[in-house]
Amino acid sequence: MTYWPTVxxxxxxxxxxxxxxxxxxxxxxxxCVSGEQRAKELNTVLDEDPFLLVWxxxxxxxRGHSVNxxxxxxxxxxxxxxxxxxxLDPDLTDELVPPDPENxxxxxxxxxxxxxxxxxxxxxxxxxxxxxxxxGDEQVANHLMKLMNSPSPLAxxxxxxxxxxxxxxxxxxxxxxxxxxxxxxxxxxxxxAYGAGHxxxxxxxxxxxxxxxxxxxxxxxxxxRILATIETQAHRASAMxxxxxxxxxxxxxxxxxxxxxxxxxxxxxxxxEYTDPKGLIVEVDSQEDVLIQADRxxxxxxxxxxxxxxxxxxxxxxxxxxxxxxxxxxxVVIEDDGPGIPEDQVPIVFDPFFSGREAGRGIGxxxxxxxxxxxxxxxxxxxxxxxPGVATRMQFVTSPV
Numbered sequence: 001m002t003y004w005p006t007v008x009x010x011x012x013x014x015x016x017x018x019x020x021x022x023x024x025x026x027x028x029x030x031x032c033v034s035g036e037q038r039a040k041e042l043n044t045v046l047d048e049d050p051f052l053l054v055w056x057x058x059x060x061x062x063r064g065h066s067v068n069x070x071x072x073x074x075x076x077x078x079x080x081x082x083x084x085x086x087x088l089d090p091d092l093t094d095e096l097v098p099p100d101p102e103n104x105x106x107x108x109x110x111x112x113x114x115x116x117x118x119x120x121x122x123x124x125x126x127x128x129x130x131x132x133x134x135x136g137d138e139q140v141a142n143h144l145m146k147l148m149n150s151p152s153p154l155a156x157x158x159x160x161x162x163x164x165x166x167x168x169x170x171x172x173x174x175x176x177x178x179x180x181x182x183x184x185x186x187x188x189x190x191x192x193a194y195g196a197g198h199x200x201x202x203x204x205x206x207x208x209x210x211x212x213x214x215x216x217x218x219x220x221x222x223x224x225r226i227l228a229t230i231e232t233q234a235h236r237a238s239a240m241x242x243x244x245x246x247x248x249x250x251x252x253x254x255x256x257x258x259x260x261x262x263x264x265x266x267x268x269x270x271x272x273e274y275t276d277p278k279g280l281i282v283e284v285d286s287q288e289d290v291l292i293q294a295d296r297x298x299x300x301x302x303x304x305x306x307x308x309x310x311x312x313x314x315x316x317x318x319x320x321x322x323x324x325x326x327x328x329x330x331x332v333v334i335e336d337d338g339p340g341i342p343e344d345q346v347p348i349v350f351d352p353f354f355s356g357r358e359a360g361r362g363i364g365x366x367x368x369x370x371x372x373x374x375x376x377x378x379x380x381x382x383x384x385x386x387x388p389g390v391a392t393r394m395q396f397v398t399s400p401v
Contacts, residue, residue: 022049303332
């Protein structure tokens with residue numbers, strides 16, 4: 001039997017079994033699945049393997065995250081947990097007397113039985129200080145014994161904890177490389193925008209002013225229409241250059257405490273002129289009063305850009321806005337139930353003028369501005385496909401009360 005590294009639950013050191021099928025599913029998920037789908041699959045595994053759930057809940061608690069459900073535990077894993085597990089020392093050399101595996105499994109049986117009797121989640125029970133624990137239920141004990149004795153579904157060598165750590169390390173390095181590559185690419189765009197903005201703006205201003213003068217002097221209706229089109233397109237190009245210059249040389253922002261709920265409410269109110277005509281529902285799924293370090297004007301501009309991206313992709317449906325505090329960070333999620341983004345295009349949605357025309361998303365400069373604003377806030381922004389729709393996650397630093 002393979003075991004997870006020792007953890008301490010309610011002052012009891014536990015050596016919990018790492019089920020063969022669980023390890024194989026974890027390795028497969030890490031290699032073959034990413035994003036929200038990986039979190040969903042992990043949630044399924046946690047619901048089926050209480051040993052893993054207890055072990056991972058304890059790992060999260062050791063790092064200051066008190067999760068209360070398998071879903072929240074899956075989210076912690078996707079955001080921070082995988083890196084923590086990859087870096088975990090699998091050999092605890094300071095263990096003079098290793099915990100007894102049978103006693104450890106028996107305590108998990110008691111925890112599962114207590115959870116079933118009280119209706120309290122197993123995660124919450126693990127994080128409760130000195131809880132009242134019921135004796136192990138025989139039916140629960142038989143189920144856990146069956147899990148422990150289940151053979152591996154695959155032939156060949158057994159997968160161990162160290163194997164999962166290896167693939168997690170590969171995955172983390174790949175993500176770190178992709179993040180650095182994206183950052184360098186956006187810096188290159190910024191330098192290009194700074195130079196090109198000045199070089200292109202002057203000719204465009206010349207074209208626009210001359211077209212205006214010609215329109216005022218022209219008598220023929222058709223020629224006036226053509227000249228007016230030239231002027232309009234010159235203005236459009238100038239606006240795009242202005243966006244580029246905003247990316248290259250953004251205005252100074254002032255990070256001060258701002259109330260998230262007030263900003264979101266104001267943004268929803270102002271975006272109603274675009275959502276109401278299409279019959280789109282905007283749902284704010286949080287009433288938590290949280291202060292973040294932010295520039296109010298820039299933040300509202302970013303929220304509008306993300307919402308507009310959803311509006312452009314939808315004919316009918318709902319846009320949901322929610323937020324939650326995770327330690328000293330606040331995560332705002334704007335999600336919709338419109339068409340998703342092709343997976344090969346997800347990494348480039350923040351590129352300037354990226355056009356996801358298959359889904360009607362990302363046309364123009366909106367998401368690029370959102371990315372730039374988050375950089376100025378020392379935060380992070382990510383876009384991922386969900387079923388259905390697309391979710392944009394923005395992480396801010398909370399403001400001390």
